[in-house]
Amino acid sequence: MAKSLYSFIDETDLPLFQEFVGELMGSERQILLRNDIITGFSDFLKDGREEEAPSCWRFLRKVQEALVWEGRLIVIYRHRRASCRVYVFNGEDEELGQLEIDDFLEIKEDVVRPDLNPQDRTMKINLSSFYDYGPILKDPQTIGHGIKHLNRHMTARLSNQPDKWHQVLYEFLKLHQLQGIHLLLDGEQIRDAPELESSLEEALDFLDRCDREAGLEYIVSKLRKIGFLDGWGNSRDRIQETLHLLQDTLEQPSEDVQEELLSRIPMVSKVTMISPHGWFGQENVLGRPDTGGQVVYILDQAKALEKHLTKDLALSGMDISPKIIIVTRLIPESQGTTCDQRLEKVHNTKNVWILRVPFVDREGEVVPHWISRFRIWPYLDQFAEDVEGEIQLEFKGRPDLIIGNYSDGNLVATTLSRKMGVIQCNIAHALEKSKYLFSDIYWQDFEEEYHFSVQFMADLIAMNLANFIISSTSQEFIGTEKSIGQYESYQFFTMPGLMHVTNGINLFHPRFNVIPPGVNNDIYFPFSEKRRRHSARELKALNRMIFTGDDADSFGTLDNPDLPPIFTISRLDRIKNLTGLVEAYGKSEKLRSQANLVLVASVIDPAKSGDDEEKAEIGKMYELIDKYHLQGSLRWIGKMLNSREAGEVYRIMADRRGVFVQPALFEAFGLTILEAMHSGLPVFATQFGGPLEIIENYESGILINPTIHEDMTDKLSEFFTECLENPGLWQLYSRKGMVRAQSHFTWDLHCQRLTKLAKVYGFWRYSSSDKAKARLTEYCHLLYHLFFLERANKIPRELKKS
Ligand code: UDP
Ligand code: LCN
Secondary structure (H helix, E strand, O other): OOEEHHHOOOHHHHHHHHHHHHHHHOOOOOEEEHHHHHHHHHHHHOOOOOOOOHHHHHHHOOEEEEEEEOOEEEEEEEEEOOEEEEEEEOOOOOEEEEEOHHHHHHHHHHHHOOOOOHHHOOEEEEOHHHOOOOOOOOOHHHOEEHHHHHHHHHHHHHHHOHHHHHHHHHHHHHHOEEOOEEOOEOOOOOOOHHHHHHHHHHHHHHHHHOOOOOOHHHHHHHHHHHOEOOOOOOOHHHHHHHHHHHHHHHHOOOHHHHHHHHHHOOOOOEEEEEOOOOOOOOOOOOOOOOOOHHHHHHHHHHHHHHHHHHHHHHHOOOOOOOEEEEEEEEOOOOOOOOOOOOEEEOOOOOOEEEEEEEOEOOOOOEOOOOOOHHHOHHHHHHHHHHHHHHHHHHHOOOOOEEEEEHHHHHHHHHHHHHHHOOEEEEEOOOOHHHHOOOOOOOHHHHHHHHOHHHHHHHHHHHHHHOOEEEEOOOHHHHOOOOOOOOOHHHOOEEEOOOEEEEEOOOOOOOOEEEOOOOOOOOOOOOOOOHHHOOOHHHHHHHHHHHHHOOOOOEEOOEOOOOOOEEEEEOOOOHHHOHHHHHHHHHHOHHHHHHOEEEEEOOOOOHHHOOOHHHHHHHHHHHHHHHHOOOOEOEEEEOOOOOHHHHHHHHHHHHHOOOEEEEOOOOEOOOHHHHHHHHHOOOEEEEOOEOHHHHOOEOOOEEEEOOOOHHHHHHHHHHHHHHHHHOOHHHHHHHHHHHHHHHHHOOHHHHHHHHHHHHHHHHHHHHHOOOHHHHHHHHHHHHHHHHHHHHHHOOOOOOOOOO
């Protein structure tokens, strides 16, 4: 279908636009990204004419990608977040052709791999025919608030077909059990929805009349006689409120009332969290390869969730303690960690455990050594089976909620959820697809090292089958005006010669919810709270270790240790770009005269690293230190700090009026940023990814472009200069960062919302037996067997590391 160019471009701007399109079509590159187009147009206008042609800018800013193909320019026009159209120009016509996504992918494949024979063409995956189940959102701005829309949908169905849905609600309450205890309604006394209404009246009437002094035991026994079992509340008032909520839901349903009713039902007491890769432990693990924020996140989440569920169960009158099991991989060659222990209690909890299950090879032998997260795929199918047995044993039954983490954990959660019939929540933490530019079209170049073909399929399966998905920021789902979201990138993509995904995820389904994490405030608290901090002796030792000590794990001496520190702490992945920060710092004489650079990362001896990417980064670090003669102004601590020490180090940096820098090329969220903010250390963080939503720029922190070294160093240098003129500036950033972190990013808030989601989506799962969802499950199951397992099993199983 053709569309007039005039719907986008003003008549006066048209000649310019066509000229620019002509220039793009003459370009040597056949694939252009948004940034190429924007900078291309800016250069095209030249010399102060950047403000010209506003309608062209409006149009071009929405172009995500363009292909130059057979004398035409084909553009992906993202008219709003999560929604794209494909337009075709021939450079002269005033009309635009429109293409289907499928055709676009075929052309893109042809551009990338013109050598592919038709018979080698790619498997097509289009899940759109399965997407007609459940409520569908309309406005992309509402993506990430799925629960709200689900509630609206469920309330509407209660109002529109009361007989049917009252009965469904009645059945749900009647069948409800927790830890084998039958709760809420006695089906022998209350036999259907109409009887529920009359029994409710009787119960509420009794509660109204009942003597204020009456004991809970008496009230509960009376209610039982009417057919209301345990689980409605822990006091007369609470029971009365909950029964009123039920009555209102039946008589005059509203979203809020229904949500509050569901969130009072004791549905969750046993939770399992799945996180197979990396070194999952409580000490001596952070900073190792594949071992960072996800471990911190899960441990803190589990602790906070135990507290929240304990309160939640008590409020519903249940004398039940929650139990949480974090499932990970058992690594016999544990390198001084606890990763070889089957069961480990999580510190400061009553009933939170780490359960480790080994990977086994084809011969049934336990795999002894650590394996990179990119190579664990062949072990996961058996792992899921073994985990099922182990958690059945530990829980003496099924859990009430399974939470998957990262691509591998989400896939295992999918298998467990299907087999055990338990609701599944996914947390991606970071989807690799967005981190590695062109990891889809040039997948073969990445395959040997990263096996993305397997990982992206695992992602597709898991994200389509999860009952609900949570993320720490909304851009993880739908990106920003400028860049597409991590989930959004699965809507359509091609891996030439392998798979061609026309519809991979429906972002308008209400399963997506944003709930940000917090930090452990026993560890990360303001530097000004002196009485909670380490003893003077410990502080002296830590200061020495970081700034002046000559331990085997530290590198570099500081000529002027009193300069404020630019501090960073991170794993040494390429994407974390610590070497970029070192290079930028090395290039800026001015910044070097204003501040020292202090890094806590990895190990300083490459021989001690078992990860190729990490080894390469360590090597690069030394090259840069040499090249820019950084001896004298850089300290590198290549040592794992325990979390108590790590917390104190942020505060020590604040004592010295330093700053925290997070220079990643892309960061899905960035817990270190929150840790620094909670400690009162001003933050400079990458503008690519989650930090955009954590920080309000030039308010509670400063965003930097890590791909432009001068952007990083100029902003840092300017800050230190201004602080000399106005010492209040440092305090201002420190304070505003703390306020922002404490008001928006806490685990209490997170757990309240997570528990509510589990309950509302739990009811939704029970009450919607949709055929389309069942077909989608079958289809994904096929993809799992025919594609995922097939390719995963071809990944060489690693030999023991020497
Ligand atoms: N961390 C640490 N020591 C290190 C490196 C990292 O304690 O040497 C901790 C850091 O304090 C934070 C987490 O690991 O809690 C990293 O989380 P983030 O979300 O910033 O990044 P990720 O590693 O998950 O990509
Ligand atoms: C993984 C990442 O890459 C970080 O950006 C997150 O903060 C971390 O997981 C926790 O979700």
